[in-house]
Amino acid sequence: MSLSVFVTPRSFGKHSSAPLDLLKERGLDVRTNPYGRILTKEEMIASVGDADAIIVGVDPLDRDVLERAPRLRIIAKYGVGTDNIDLAYAASRGIAVTTTIGANTEAVADYTFALMLAAARKVVPIDRGCRGGDWRKLTTVDVYGRTLGLIGLGNIGKAVVRRAAGFAMNVVAFDAVRDEAYAAANGVTYVDAVDEVLATSDFVSLHVPLTERTRHMIGARELALMKPTAVLVNTARGGLIDEDALYEALRSEAIWGAGVDVFEQEPPENTALFELTNLVIGSHCAASTVQAIDNMGIMAARHVIDHLCGVSKS
Template sequence: MHKVLITSVPFGQKNRKPIEILDSLSVDYEINKIGRKLSEDELKSMINDYTILIAGTEPITRKVMENAPELKLISRIGIGLDNVDLKSAKDLGIKVSYTPDAPAPAVSELTIGLMISIMRSIQIANMNMHQGNWNRFFGRRFEDLTIGIIGLGRIGKRVLEHLNGFKCREILLSDLIEDHDIASNRNIRWVDKETIYSHSDLITLHIPLNSSTHNLIGSKEIAMMKDDVMLVNTSRGGIIDEIELYNGLKKGKIASAAIDVFEKEPYEGNLSTLDNCLITSHMGSMTEDCRSRMEVEATEEAARFIKGEKLELAVPKDEYEDL
């Protein structure tokens, strides 16, 4: 009989359908009782006799998997796979699935919101008002800005679609594969990352975390950027070197940043001491509709596995190619 461990937090709070699916399968399941992201050791200690893991962003390492001899499926709630050791999963015969489409609408909309917030110093004005200080801040508008987008996958493309409505002065795109169909307007063009660094007023990141993107933006890249550049990261922690980001913000090279993701979460670092760094708690996908869709899709995938049906959201082979 299958046993299902659900580690993602939250789960089933806004929509009971994932719970109803599990109940209909007559399987034993347990939902994360700690109520937060698990550490590697915490997950290792509780996973030993489960056959299916419905997972969040906790580290699913070889050590964890080797302590789970019955584990057959990791059904990831979300799109990121940097927390799953895919090579070990492949070596140990554990299938991995994810929900790549569900988070995109919510993450892209939050990205636009964060852009506007730092462009107009909304977070600083809010803090000032709560402290009893009436200060008005000069801001900037999209029509006067060159926006750089690094990563044009599901989320990056949606961000581009939203930005088209703001009539940006120019939008620069960079990715491994250039899709020229999405750069048909004369103010949108494909360039290399170095051109984005040196020409953009605001840079937004939408790429996965892997060996080639870890600390992609460090001191060298920040030095290439315009003075008073703005940065937004709603993709993955670890893509921007957090120490160099802090230094850039503290020295004024970077005017402001909006960061939703961190190398270690929950985040307790120095960026929280800077007014010009808007930080949020990895909440890009946290809208009721997108979060519910992610949970339902991950649970439905677990149900297919239990019924012996073909997985519809299995991680594609190209994700394993560089392992």
């Protein structure tokens, strides 16, 4: 019986056949997402019964799903966030879990800056106005020379720092684990609390995983600490921001704007968010570039091959 790989991300192998070719060259039977969207829990349960490996995006892999996959040996995450996977249960079963760290770092950092610029300069409402014949000039806020606050200074946070250098931004950061050598070499100032980042920054960008500790880490209290001309950006994980509190802060113009690529539910449940002109919304697409997709696909495929078949060819 051939080994079976179930692939859920819709973009896997979309621009290049290389990821699929790698799996098939090793004799693996590859099944892909038949729905053209994120799978529901019930659809996952119905799909994983014969899987020896799963290459997964944000589809649910909780205990109920994993219990229906008795042959499963590896979960290869197509990305880096693992909050959709029951890691404890996977470990208890001896199921390996890998991520594609680094594959989409530059793409996500680019999109972080795109959201910052779009929110600060009101790119979306200006574009919409012009298309409707309204050529009035809207007053906006600068990015150049302002203070950027990062909550989380891992690989993507550091990639954002590289881009901020071109805008002569002053960078402050909070992270539970400090890289003092990096900070000293790159002009980053660590602060002791998230509140200090929020109160002193013109732009705040989130780069932390979603855990019970970080869920709704940005709520009404935290938003009230921010400057009225500040912009909040989230390209990390949905659930870090209390979306109802964000709506109120943006509606009342307590902060200047926000750029959000990730939501607790996608599309978001609070459809009133769509009516805000000071919110730029993404469809969880920060990592969706041709290059990042190819990188993630190849890396995930190699993780599967390494685990099921032995070391893959570089």
